[in-house]
Amino acid sequence: MTSAADRAVAQAKAPANPWRPVRRAIVYVLLSVAAFVSVFPFYWMIVGATNTSADIIKGKTSVGSALVTNAMTFFTQVDAVRVFWNSGVIAVVATVLTLAISSLAGYGFEMFRSRTRERLFAFLLLLLSIPFAAMMVPLFVMFSQAKLVNTFTAVILPTVASIFIIFYFRQTTKAFPTELRDAARIDGLKEWQIFLFVYLPVMRSTYAAATIIVFMANWNNYLWPLVVLQTAENKTITLILSGLTAAYTPDYGLILFGTVLATLPTLIIFFLLQRRFVEGMLGAVK
Template structure:
């Protein structure tokens, strides 16, 4: 066997091992959702017959449809508002030039180094004084102005063809019309990639909702999973089933927008 074939075999072996390590937690989670808690503790790795019982137990403990409705509402509204604000800001930072533009942008990037733990107390004080505690608005507002997504859109706007903008201006379009009717359709792969990132962050958000959402009626799916694991005798079958259900929306969105996500991350413009 040639050296080239050995190298290719080594590469495929490494990739196969990496794929197995990546997929195995999802496989174990899906299998565990069909088993009893005692079977999961003993390490059973084959599908069981307890899926229906686990689902019935989950429904008896949690208002599942309300919880998913809360999570979807927060994630969808957060995604729409974040994309709207961040794409406008990223477009403006790249298109409109001024003396202080770069200094302001550098200051915004500097804020990325501040951990959220340092902002929780003053942010909670602001939310409390605005009487927004225990509302979805309190969860959504702090996520709208995302500096990372702003930075992402500004970098993507560098690839936006200037000829299209100039042609639109010659045709008499105003700047907001250029943004809506030229920029948005051209940068759809960028929006798709940003949609996946923002939606997943909003869907999986745990710490801030834990602080501001104080009643069971407003809990999100991440808070429910945390509450199930904190029980005195946790039912691991129910916990894994809930985790599987919580993972499905993000998987669906990723697979639907997968091609556009890759194009957007590579900076492709169509």
């Protein structure tokens, strides 16, 4: 029998595959095209914020000189402080509550075994097939009867128990070392103490990834806030930008400037947590 060293020498002496550079070139070309398609809309948004509406309609792709004009017009027409405050409160509170409740549910589904556990979890996954538009009418009736329409509570509550985030935490909890939980029990810790002082620090990458996903979803939420928020002082930035596009002659420079501002919070959150985000999506546990 040939040894591993002999096989390595034989592979080294084998002629190189002539198609390997071609395949590599094709891969790089496809990746370059995908990168361009992904980055160009963001580039167009930033450049458009510096141009007039007429230049944007003409398809100008270079930086213009209308940035100050667009900024002054935006802050004149929009109460930016209130709008961003509304979006921030909804996004932050909803993110904190969603992570707290959904991570507890995911932890419980994985750690506590019962006969009905898998059936209940399968039922939750089945609910993912129901589009949110089909639930808006009963949700609106329910919040209307509770006199919560036109409040931030009505926007936040339907997002708190996220089935996808519960599923995500349950799947990542499978990699959680059970030895740590057993050792904590031997030391006398109760289950809530194990969750707070053992599980939470170990799963910080999972929490970082979930924070980005949930924050972006709540910050960019449009359909449900459009239905339930009915006064101008409670509008979020996505609703305000949508209203600007509905004008008879929309000012695209103004709209793109507002879009750039609306994108900044999610970019900041992503860049702050991007390393943990990659680890969390890969299921890394430290």
